[in-house]
Amino acid sequence: MTFAEKVKTLRTEKGWIQQELADALGVSVRTVKNYESGDSYPKNQLIYKKMAHVFSVDVNDLLHEDEEFATPEKDDAAYDDYKILRQSFNGMKKALASEKIGQRDKDILMKRVWDLYWKNKDKSDV
Known part of the structure; x- marks a missing residue:
């Protein structure tokens, strides 16, 4: 799973809109949109740490883009x-x-x- 997919999945699992994540991280909504589209990554390690804290995951889970579970869309029964x-x-x-x-x-x-x-x-x- 890519970083973009992880951010979007974790945010939607939390039931947050992009603005709520942006507020929690101290970044703009445009920045969150860029993370979720794969157009950019956090340039500051602190953002990764904040994101890991917000989502209750290990920072390394966000940093590594490796094979993960094939997550279906939110409207999928699985x-x-x-x-x-x-x-x-x-x-x-x-x-x-x-x-x-x-x-x-x-x-x-x-x-x-x-x-x-x-x-x-x-x-x-x-």
Whole structure:
């Protein structure tokens, strides 16, 4: 997913219009439109940090344009499920990075996710 797609997706998930994001970041609406169209990127690291805080994501999630989940349009029936998928992934990233959660519990989490994946994959293969 590109930076532009991430910004637009995260903003719409929050239920904000472009003006609200612009106000939260201290930039113009035109700047937000340029971010969402892919015409420009933040030139200041502080904007990335503010954006990460506003959207409750890691700054690196905004900086890296790599393969992400294929997010459908908001009016698509699968949109809510993909929103849950992204939120779950972000929650797992935070949990796995936490120093307060023991490695044994992180291992249990990963095993349960893996088992759940294969259980549901088997059902869909039938």
